Amino acid sequence: MKHNEYKKLVQLALYSELNNDEQKELENHLKSCEECRKEMEMQKNLLNVISETEKKEIDDTLLHEARVQLRGALRMESGKQTFGFQFFLNLFEFFIPPYRMAIAGVTTLLIGFFIGYIFIKPSPEIRYITKNADGTENVFSQQDVKISNISFIDSDASDGEVEFEFDAVKPMHFKGRVDDPNVQSVLTYAMLNEQNPGSRLNSINAMVSENTSSFDPEIKKALITVAITDKNPGVKREALNLLKRLPYDEDIKQAYLYVLSSDTSSALRITAIKALIETVQSGQKLSPKDLKIFKEKSKDENNNYIRYLTKTILQEHD
Amino acid sequence: MSLSDNELIIQANNGNHSAFEELIYRYDKSVLSIALNYVHDNDDAKDIYQEVFIRVYRSLKKFEMRSEFSTWLFRIATNVCLTYKSRSKKHLQLSINEEFEEDEHKKSYELISDNRDPGELATNTELGSLISDAVDSLSDKQRITFTLKHYEGYKIREIAEMLNCKEGTVKKYLFDAIRNLRKNLDSVYAAAY
Numbered sequence: 001m002k003h004n005e006y007k008k009l010v011q012l013a014l015y016s017e018l019n020n021d022e023q024k025e026l027e028n029h030l031k032s033c034e035e036c037r038k039e040m041e042m043q044k045n046l047l048n049v050i051s052e053t054e055k056k057e058i059d060d061t062l063l064h065e066a067r068v069q070l071r072g073a074l075r076m077e078s079g080k081q082t083f084g085f086q087f088f089l090n091l092f093e094f095f096i097p098p099y100r101m102a103i104a105g106v107t108t109l110l111i112g113f114f115i116g117y118i119f120i121k122p123s124p125e126i127r128y129i130t131k132n133a134d135g136t137e138n139v140f141s142q143q144d145v146k147i148s149n150i151s152f153i154d155s156d157a158s159d160g161e162v163e164f165e166f167d168a169v170k171p172m173h174f175k176g177r178v179d180d181p182n183v184q185s186v187l188t189y190a191m192l193n194e195q196n197p198g199s200r201l202n203s204i205n206a207m208v209s210e211n212t213s214s215f216d217p218e219i220k221k222a223l224i225t226v227a228i229t230d231k232n233p234g235v236k237r238e239a240l241n242l243l244k245r246l247p248y249d250e251d252i253k254q255a256y257l258y259v260l261s262s263d264t265s266s267a268l269r270i271t272a273i274k275a276l277i278e279t280v281q282s283g284q285k286l287s288p289k290d291l292k293i294f295k296e297k298s299k300d301e302n303n304n305y306i307r308y309l310t311k312t313i314l315q316e317h318d
Numbered sequence: 319m320s321l322s323d324n325e326l327i328i329q330a331n332n333g334n335h336s337a338f339e340e341l342i343y344r345y346d347k348s349v350l351s352i353a354l355n356y357v358h359d360n361d362d363a364k365d366i367y368q369e370v371f372i373r374v375y376r377s378l379k380k381f382e383m384r385s386e387f388s389t390w391l392f393r394i395a396t397n398v399c400l401t402y403k404s405r406s407k408k409h410l411q412l413s414i415n416e417e418f419e420e421d422e423h424k425k426s427y428e429l430i431s432d433n434r435d436p437g438e439l440a441t442n443t444e445l446g447s448l449i450s451d452a453v454d455s456l457s458d459k460q461r462i463t464f465t466l467k468h469y470e471g472y473k474i475r476e477i478a479e480m481l482n483c484k485e486g487t488v489k490k491y492l493f494d495a496i497r498n499l500r501k502n503l504d505s506v507y508a509a510a511y
Binding site for chain 2: 008011012015017042043046047049050051056057058062063065066067069070073074077078
């Protein structure tokens with residue numbers, strides 16, 4: 001074996017990727033080759049340095065946030081596949097692939113005629129269709145689509161073609177009941193992901209309005225996430241207030257306790273402890289672990305009012 | 319007794335959302351870890367995580383159970399990582415199905431200027447930043463291979479399955495990644511040790 005090949009074996013050895021024969025061969029070589037021994041030390045040092053400073057562990061908060069956002073996205077996704085759409089999807093499953101596209105096209109055309117017939121007005125939409133390199137069709141632009149962030153993959157037009165990608169945003173308008181699962185999907189997603197704090201706030205208010213007749217467990221999870229992780233204190237406070245309208249349970253209690261013990265805003269800590277006082281006054285019991293948090297708060301809390309409320313809740317519980 | 323992945327897939331495909339959640343929660347921490355160690359940014363990692371499982375959700379009915387679910391899932395995860403990086407670069411479009419063609423000259427490896435004192439650089443913060451830059455400067459395939467091997471501890475055989483390439487190809491990505499990291503960090507880790 002050549003000397004350079006032993007150097008590669010050194011790398012694989014550090015990752016425990018050698019079989020027994022290769023391992024023995026390398027060990028024998030290392031006994032007689034100082035250069036390779038140094039190489040091994042250098043590589044060990046390099047990998048140790050990288051390991052010490054670069055490894056990023058997943059903490060529970062990050063995983064929780066990712067899961068909550070995913071739930072919102074999946075709700076949006078499943079919303080797309082409801083009603084007639086799902087029916088047609090299931091129908092298409094019966095057909096073999098070569099006919100699927102044709103049937104989809106014909107069906108889409110029929111739906112278009114049907115919708116046109118119902119509303120008795122022609123569609124103002126103009127669609128420009130292009131073909132991708134693999135021959136599939138692609139909607140290039142539509143009348144009301146905003147195109148932005150164009151980035152070129154291949155801007156060299158010498159062969160008559162260019163390739164690029166872009167964001168196409170189409171405004172949608174929707175009106176529906178707040179307890180409609182589709183509306184709730186959009187609102188949950190907005191509550192967790194919308195950049196504008198005002199929109200997040202409006203989504204929360206709409207979601208838990210007086211007219212909401214039932215609460216999806218996902219809404220509770222989303223509200224808790226917002227109450228704990230949102231960057232805007234106003235949005236957090238609204239989420240905390242709205243949690244009070246949901247049936248009280250252990251998750252909600254833990255959210256209040258988390259805010260009380262960890263949030264830097266005294267206003268939010270007050271909101272949380274007031275909510276907890278209300279639950280205790282309505283007969284809910286606190287666990288010894290919860291009481292320990294209150295006892296610690298009654299000593300360590302900087303805010304006088306919160307210290308006073310903490311003592312109140314301890315007295316209420318006794 | 320807990321259900322197997324395939325049993326959960328069947329239930330999920332029949333509309334059981336809890337089964338789908340149970341299935342993905344078996345592996346989602348690993349997916350998030352791969353993403354985070356690939357992009358080094360929490361928000362980007364969550365974006366990748368979401369994209370991976372949306373693709374899984376959309377494609378689960380097409381999964382034929384000929385391979386392990388985890389292999390299929392991590393193949394999607396690595397593909398999303400590579401595509402995500404490509405999007406952020408705005409000028410590259412890569413596919414993991416391509417045979418490797420690494421153009422090492424397209425990357426800038428001059429991370430440490432000659433007039434800086436290595437001893438001075440070797441503070442924790444700067445060292446972390448330099449290493450982060452060095453890892454980020456690897457080509458996409460070198461970086462995903464290095465991430466999967468070094469941080470996630472997968473075997474070369476498993477990485478080859480995820481990237482849909484030969485084990486020899488994975489070894490080459492790994493050797494190239496380490497050679498480039500060494501080139502970039504030589505003065506730093508020599509000073510630190």
